[in-house]
Amino acid sequence: MAIDSVDYDVVVIGGGINGAGIARDAALRGLRVLLLEMNDFGSGTTSWSSRLIHGGLRYLEYAEIPLVFESLHERRRLRRVASHLVTRLRLNIPIYKDSKRSKFIIRLGMIAYDLLSIGKKIPPHKMLSRDELLSEEPGLRREGLLGGAQYYDAQVTFAERLVIENVIAARAAGAEVKNYCPVTGIEVRRGTVNGLQYVDLKSGSNFEVSARVIINASGPWVDSVLGIVNRKMPKFMGGTKGSHIVVGKFDGAPRSAFYVEAHEDGRPFFILPWNDQYLIGTTDIRFDGDPADVAPGKEEIDYLLSETNRVFPTANLSSADIHFAYAGVRPLPRHDQGPESAITRKHIIYKHKDDAFGLISIIGGKLTTYRNLAEQAVDSAVRLSGVTAAPCTTRSQYLPGGIGLDDAAEQLKSMPHLSAECVTRLIGIYGSRATELFESPGDSVVWMDSQKTVLAAEVAFVMREEMAVNLTDILHRRMMIGLSPDQGLSLADEIASIAAVEAGWSEVERNRQLLELRNYSAKFRV
Ligand SMILES: Cc1cc2nc3c(=O)[nH]c(=O)nc-3n(C[C@H](O)[C@H](O)[C@H](O)COP(=O)(O)OP(=O)(O)OC[C@H]3O[C@@H](n4cnc5c(N)ncnc54)[C@H](O)[C@@H]3O)c2cc1C
Known part of the structure; x- marks a missing residue:
């Protein structure tokens, strides 16, 4: 087993919106952060919501005024x-x-x-x-x-992109962020968390790291993550x-x-x-x-x-x-009685006590309130860890694609070969980072679709800059064409060829990736 000797202030389990938001906030405050996601970032509950950033009119019926x-x-x-x-x-x-x-x-x-x-x-x-x-x-x-x-x-049309932007921002602020790395064990010694084990599915290597605080932000998997602690833990989820x-x-x-x-x-x-x-x-x-x-x-x-x-x-x-x-x-x-709609949508930041001091479990939460949840969770982590940290800045700090957005939109609009539809699509996915798709403004462009809105350059960009590992990541959670009526399958072959060159896939691996993508897409057809 490879031993990673790095000691983290905070290890976050789960790269959904909450884990990604927590990792960004913690890294921006100067903490040493590791974010581990067992699948791809944003591939859990966060991708399956109604995609509303809303006050929750319905919660008024249940007098949830503070929420x-x-x-x-x-x-x-x-x-x-x-x-x-x-x-x-x-x-x-x-x-x-x-x-x-x-x-x-x-x-x-x-x-x-x-x-x-x-x-x-x-x-x-x-x-x-x-x-x-x-x-x-x-x-x-x-x-x-x-x-x-x-x-x-x-x-938020593409909640998946909100996650990716938080992940990129966390990485830019110094966090280590890893997808396809399931956490397999959490070690508590004398009532205090000591560290955890995870596997990197890309390399097959096992790692063990020590941490002052571990944040279990695994959404509906919270109880199953508590099940890998080396002692009996309570159950929370329903x-x-x-x-x-x-x-x-x-x-x-x-x-x-x-x-x-x-x-x-x-x-x-x-x-x-x-x-x-x-x-x-x-x-x-x-x-x-x-x-x-x-x-x-x-x-x-x-x-x-x-x-x-x-x-x-x-x-x-x-x-x-x-x-x-x-x-x-x-x-x-968990609430076994009463109608489902009456269960509170307020989040709980649960600080485990004598059973596992230093472990925090996140229960509930909405896409809409992820930033505030992250701020509160990191406040708790700072108190538990005893380390000195800078104040939270995420209330006003722009996400990466939101920085210089107007100038970037103007720059794209001035490119004669880009249609208005193409500019709208690129901005709606990558924000101001869309300009990074063009090394210089006069660059010729290779299109993938007949409407000339999807660029071949996006494939290498999301693999190099956004940690997309396989075709499903590329289509469904980076370029977002997986959410178009044909689930992007008409472009899958061509994308696979570009991705194969970028990642060095053999013909066999390219075909395996295509099959995996088609199987994934089929799960959503009725
Ligand atoms: C049907 C539905 C509609 C909704 N509509 C809205 C809405 O319109 N607006 C709104 O604000 N909210 C909405 N929500 C709520 C919102 O989507 C969720 O509360 C939010 O996405 C939860 O995010 P999360 O990061 O906690 O969980 P997730 O997105 O599930 O992320 C948890 C991650 O943990 C990972 N993980 C699990 N186990 C491990 C492990 N051992 N090691 C490493 N990683 C692990 C998982 O792979 C997963 O990616 C809706 C939810 C649903 C289900």
């Missing part, structure tokens, strides 16, 4: 420091005669949401008459419609499964996002314009299995299709219209 307030603050911060990834979203709530929530209740909720949003640069809500709503959204079901409410929140479907533009499709009450059970769900398609979800069902095996059930898909067809009657959507579907497990604290 809504925190989320709205974080929404404003993220819109500033990552404006290329987090964009404003207009939503409508239609109100019908038979709606569970009356016009009065929705109006009250909207007023509270506006009040909690004070100081944020987002327009207040509007109550719309039936005619006003129908003139904006003529495809909406008319029968029993009384009117609606319109308000603004935000959307995840719920949520599924989404992705369809193309349908007859009567809305121009804005919709937040609607399902007829079957009164649960609110979203119909979201997203990535030139529609993202529809979600469900909420208790889940006890391995989070890696979660998949949308047939009944969930039928529920989402039929509820959408009810709100937009000319849509007539069937499973044949689904481009792909996905499911994730919300890493929630």
Whole structure:
């Protein structure tokens, strides 16, 4: 076994949004940080959310006022420091005669949401008459419609990229960041964490490192990570499964996002314009299995299709219209009683005491509040470790692609061979870092697609600069074409050839990578 003698202040287990955010924050404060992810960064729950950066209007029903307030603050911060990834979203709530929530209740909720949003640069809500709503959204079901409410929140089209930017920022600030490195054991000696073991799946080598603090940010895997501690640990998690479907533009499709009450059970769900398609979800069902095996059930898909067809009657959507579907497990604290929707979405930063002093487990959390969660977790880590650290800077510090964004956009727009669509795509994925794809502004460009929006240069860029290891990383979590209607498969061969040259893959390895990518993509088709 190779012994890595480096002593870290903080080792973070899990490279989802929370682990990546924690690693960035800790490294920016001058701590010695190691981030370990067993798969690719952002490949867990973070990729399977509704992709909203929102206050969580629904949480008002459960009087979670501090959570809504925190989320709205974080929404404003993220819109500033990552404006290329987090964009404003207009939503409508239609109100019908038979709606569970009356016009009065929705109006009250909207007023509270506006009040909690004070100081944020987002327009207040509007109550719309039936005619006003129908003139904006003529495809909406008319029968029993009384009117609606319109308000603004935000959307992160590519949550995967938010993770990658945090990882890159952590690395730039001095953290060691490693994907495909599962943690296999955690050692506690005399009640205090001592270190951990991990395997580097790329080389096959085993490592053992010592750490003052270990942060278990493994999302729905928190209990399974606690299961590899060399002593009996408590269990915390009681995840719920949520599924989404992705369809193309349908007859009567809305121009804005919709937040609607399902007829079957009164649960609110979203119909979201997203990535030139529609993202529809979600469900909420208790889940006890391995989070890696979660998949949308047939009944969930039928529920989402039929509820959408009810709100937009000319849509007539069937499973044949689904481009792909996905499911994730919300890493929630265990609550065996009561409805799933009532389980708190507030995060808990649990500092283990005598059983494993120096170990912190992160329970719950939202994409929206990851930055604040990271700040609190690192504050705790600093206190536990006793090391001196600089103050947190992430409230105002831009993510890498958000630095110099306007200048970068101007530079790209001035390149005669780049169409407006191409510039929009590149900025929406890489932010200002898109300029690094061109060694000099006059460089000729090799296109991969007929619309001339995808560049061959992206493949080597994401492998060299963003730690993409295999084709699935490249398509699904870096270039983001894996989330297009054909899951990027029309470009897979060509990308594989470029990646093979870059990584030195043999023909056999190139073909194996293609097969692995196709198998991965197939998991999401229904
Ligand atoms: C259906 C659904 C909809 C949602 N919608 C929203 C939304 O619209 N807005 C919002 O703000 N939030 C939303 N959320 C919540 C949000 O997505 C999650 O809370 C958040 O992504 C959790 O991130 P994480 O980093 O804690 O977990 P994950 O993203 O799951 O990351 C944990 C990582 O730990 C790794 N790991 C596990 N074990 C090990 C090990 N032994 N060694 C190394 N690594 C390990 C995993 O591979 C994984 O990548 C939604 C969640 C779901 C499921």
